[in-house]
Amino acid sequence: MFGILAPCTARTPEELRPRWMGHFCGLCLELRDDAGQAARLTTNYDALTLSVLVEAQGEPGAQGRDAGPCALRGLRRQRVTTGAGPRLAATASLLLASAKLGDHIADGDGLAARRGVAGLAGRAADRYRAKAGSLGEAIGLPVDRIAASIDRQRAVEDACGPGGSLESVTAPTAEATGELFAHAALVAERPGNIGPFRAAGAAFGTLAHLLDAAEDYEDDERRGAWNPLRATGTTVEEAHRRAHRVLDDMKAALEAASFVDTAMVALLLDRYARHAVSKVFGSHGYGPNRWPRTDPRRPGDPEHPVRGDEQYDWKPGLQRRGFWAGLCAFTVLCCTCTMCCAESYEGPWSRKPREGCCRDCCGECCCRGCCEGCGDGCSCDCS
Numbered sequence: 339m340f341g342i343l344a345p346c347t348a349r350t351p352e353e354l355r356p357r358w359m360g361h362f363c364g365l366c367l368e369l370r371d372d373a374g375q376a377a378r379l380t381t382n383y384d385a386l387t388l389s390v391l392v393e394a395q396g397e398p399g400a401q402g403r404d405a406g407p408c409a410l411r412g413l414r415r416q417r418v419t420t421g422a423g424p425r426l427a428a429t430a431s432l433l434l435a436s437a438k439l440g441d442h443i444a445d446g447d448g449l450a451a452r453r454g455v456a457g458l459a460g461r462a463a464d465r466y467r468a469k470a471g472s473l474g475e476a477i478g479l480p481v482d483r484i485a486a487s488i489d490r491q492r493a494v495e496d497a498c499g500p501g502g503s504l505e506s507v508t509a510p511t512a513e514a515t516g517e518l519f520a521h522a523a524l525v526a527e528r529p530g531n532i533g534p535f536r537a538a539g540a541a542f543g544t545l546a547h548l549l550d551a552a553e554d555y556e557d558d559e560r561r562g563a564w565n566p567l568r569a570t571g572t573t574v575e576e577a578h579r580r581a582h583r584v585l586d587d588m589k590a591a592l593e594a595a596s597f598v599d600t601a602m603v604a605l606l607l608d609r610y611a612r613h614a615v616s617k618v619f620g621s622h623g624y625g626p627n628r629w630p631r632t633d634p635r636r637p638g639d640p641e642h643p644v645r646g647d648e649q650y651d652w653k654p655g656l657q658r659r660g661f662w663a664g665l666c667a668f669t670v671l672c673c674t675c676t677m678c679c680a681e682s683y684e685g686p687w688s689r690k691p692r693e694g695c696c697r698d699c700c701g702e703c704c705c706r707g708c709c710e711g712c713g714d715g716c717s718c719d720c721s
Contacts (some may be wrong), residue, residue: 515543
């Protein structure tokens with residue numbers, strides 16, 4: 339479960355929580371039915387936006403079914419979204435997973451750096467790409483054109499030298515997400531929304547690229563990996579300003595579109611998106627979980643800053659977990675909300691210190707109730 343739009347119960351109005359879960363479970367089940375059980379691991383929070391956009395142009399809950407109990411939702415039944423929306427979201431999830439695996443193989447990092455794993459990862463990436471093609475064909479999505487944009491990303495990065503344009507680096511991602519967003523208007527039979535959705539999708543893709551680059555800025559420097567901000571000479575402060583401009587562009591594009599119900603769209607593409615920017619860059623300048631960051635292994639060493647300025651008890655000699663052990667640890671962390679709410683926890687595979695995605699909400703974790711009762715008119719300055 340990946341993406342910049344990290345969910346949080348306390349930031350989701352109570353009346354929208356079942357609908358959000360309905361889209362999430364609808365995507366997960368669509369991946370299972372069309373690509374197999376293992377494909378459920380590719381569930382992408384950002385891809386849910388596509389399912390939400392399709393529903394928002396018609397009657398909420400018009401297409402759905404009752405799903406049986408599931409351990410990830412406390413063995414409760416759930417009304418899940420069905421139809422073209424989850425299929426479009428599943429196609430996007432599979433394409434993104436395929437591209438991510440391809441990047442890891444090309445860079446030789448993560449699990450793909452281990453002997454024997456690269457081949458398995460390559461076969462999985464090819465399988466996900468093929469499944470995305472089959473799903474996309476069923477809903478008329480030009481998967482080949484989107485995949486070509488994704489594949490062009492590495493060539494653009496390789497050609498980017500000092501002083502290059504950040505816009506040109508983010509262009510392939512913006513083009514691919516713009517095409518996916520535009521198709522949400524086509525499958526809902528709202529051709530008037532194609533232009534605004536394409537613009538909103540391009541803005542969303544640019545935002546995701548910026549946040550990913552800023553999040554990895556210091557880790558990439560320490561590893562000697564390529565980073566679009568450093569390659570183009572863009573400072574983190576400038577990336578922060580660009581992110582806010584992109585948020586405004588996305589909001590303006592969506593306001594030009596026609597919706598039947600905007601509640602879920604506003605939740606994901608305004609509230610959640612703004613929280614994602616605040617989480618990476620900080621709500622008011624720079625401070626905790628902001629810039630500069632201090633390496634927990636070497637306190638106070640400015641040469642090796644990483645996320646967080648608290649000092650973790652990290653053991654440099656700790657061995658990485660294997661795939662299956664890490665998967666078990668990931669399941670426990672996810673199902674217990676540790677990844678969301680914990681001050682710090684041990685990464686499931688790397689065993690390096692990580693922070694809960696909501697730990698900086700409103701000065702303390704919003705999951706502890708600081709936003710209770712606020713609804714859409716939250717006055718806690720979470721964004």
